Amino acid sequence: MHTTNDLAARGAGRVEWIRSRMPLLARAGTDFAVHRPFAGRRIGMSLHLEPKTAVLLEVLAAGGAEIVATGNHGSTQDDVVAFLRAQGMTVFGSRDDSLDQHERNVQSVLDAAPDILLDNGGDLAAGLIAAGRADSVIGGTEETTSGGDRLRAELAGRVPFPVIVINDSPLKAIGENKHAVGQSVVESFQRITNLRIPGRRFVVVGYGWCGRGIAQYLRALGGKVAVVEVDELKAFEAAMDGYRVAGLLELAEWGEVFLTATGRPGILTDEFFDAVADGAVLANSGHFPWEIDVPALRDAATGSAVLDDGIERIDLPGGRHVILLADGRMVNLAGREPKGNSLESMDLGFLLQSLSLERIALAADTLAPGAQPVPEDLDREIARRMVRAMAAER
Structure with missing residues (x-):
């Protein structure tokens, strides 16, 4: 001690x-x-x-x-x-x-x-x-x-x-949000999970400066990246940047990892939890721990287990499960060995x-x-x- x-x-x-x-x-x-x-x-x-x-x-x-x-x-x-x-x-x-x-x-x-x-x-x-x-x-x-x-x-x-x-x-926006948050979120995902990025399917929810950076660094490391964005102009930008752009529920079964970067509450909710693919990893990069509705996720759960520091398995009805990182808090500052930007x-x-x-x-x-x-x-x-x-x- x-x-x-x-x-x-x-x-x-x-x-x-x-x-x-x-x-x-x-x-x-x-x-x-x-x-x-x-x-x-x-x-x-x-x-x-x-x-x-x-x-x-x-x-x-x-x-x-x-x-x-x-x-x-x-x-x-x-x-x-x-x-x-x-x-x-x-x-x-x-x-x-x-x-x-x-x-x-x-x-x-x-x-x-x-x-x-x-x-x-x-x-x-x-x-x-x-x-x-x-x-x-x-x-x-x-x-x-x-x-x-x-x-x-x-x-x-x-x-x-x-x-x-x-x-x-x-x-x-440029120096810290796009490049530093982008780099640190991707690095933290790797450090916490030890999962590979090349070939894995990632969904970045939000294409503001932080979302732009996260998507860029994931793609640079070989990830397959889709973007969810409700603002038409930002969605257009994401499409022109070469990302698949679609709705959250449309991508729920496609994505293997979902990273929220909106700054807004209630992004991943019951409707998403009902549709998301078995084994999907959920992480948040926004300031408040409200983008993933963790209370609703726990209410829907049939069981849970902490698998490692910052990694929790949450079992869902029908035999599916999701992996929640850092309890839905900022993954680059609340996860294992946090370094931040x-x-x-x-x-x-x-x-x-x-x-x-x-x-x-x-x-x-x-x-x-x-x-x-x-x-x-x-x-x-x-x-x-x-x-x-x-x-x-x-």
């Missing part, structure tokens, strides 16, 4: 390696240490707690921020939590937290009265609004598509502070986070309330830095 010191030491080693490969964030940290844009500010965070996130928090702390943080449900890495706590940060959560405990962790962050939010899925913003305490925040950022959708739908017109949606940036992609993505948070800290009053994209001048500056960094590697 690992002691807290053992965990912190392991986390420190992992963070040291990753820190050494994130030059864009390193430069931001140097600048922040001089200018201290977050001095006197408390940043409340709800974001996957893994080593790359730890480097981001170090950079923000170098700029004078007090950090109060929790992870997202199912993706927290305990050695990283121990490392951050050893650095004096207030961090809540553990790998095995239930959903109820995760919600209590989010509430603990809000109870610390942050004045800037670093959100992922809109949980912090929604909690503050529900409590009638949104006026205590000057602004924040939102990392993901799911959170951006929530801010613009469920919370539309109720957010009195500016929220820069990092996922709206074309840099994140590549270091370089998160160096880019977290530079977007850092500079957007700096803009909030220094100029929130110049921004409109509610969800909005990354300011264009930041996108272009970060693109210049990334291209220079990539050229220096050659």
Whole structure:
């Protein structure tokens, strides 16, 4: 059994390696240490707690921020939590937290009265609004598509502070969502299942930036890929990119592996479970564990068995079964030995986070309330830095 010191030491080693490969964030940290844009500010965070996130928090702390943080449900890495706590940060959560405990962790962050939010899925913003305490925040950022959708739908017109949606940036769409999520989801599928990709039939549900990347990397490794997409223009794009495009139920018997990448709830439901082929593997890459209706799947089950870490066999009526990966959570962050997106992609993505948070800290009053994209001048500056960094590697 690992002691807290053992965990912190392991986390420190992992963070040291990753820190050494994130030059864009390193430069931001140097600048922040001089200018201290977050001095006197408390940043409340709800974001996957893994080593790359730890480097981001170090950079923000170098700029004078007090950090109060929790992870997202199912993706927290305990050695990283121990490392951050050893650095004096207030961090809540553990790998095995239930959903109820995760919600209590989010509430603990809000109870610390942050004045800037670093959100992922809109949980912090929604909690503050529900409590009638949104006026205590000057602004924040939102990392993901799911959170951006929530801010613009469920919370539309109720957010009195500016929220820069990092996922709206074309840099994140291309660098992180398409290429990094695409690579890491495919890699995680291989690591968890040890199944081959060449010749296997994959169905990617959703052809946004993440779905595009997943489909591309599966095909590059020899997979046979079909796409399900309800948006006519994206479906047209998928067809022009050379994928088979059809409805989910039409592909239910054809597919051997189904990967959801929509950001929306209720994608694989009872109707699909009734039609899916025996032995199909189900995995989700979206932020929330709601794209696969796991409660409905369990209600329909005649039995189940955990076969390995992150692999569960669920028996269905008629002698069929499906394999559920990572309990329907983000397969690249909740599965076995989670690595998430590549270091370089998160160096880019977290530079977007850092500079957007700096803009909030220094100029929130110049921004409109509610969800909005990354300011264009930041996108272009970060693109210049990334291209220079990539050229220096050659």
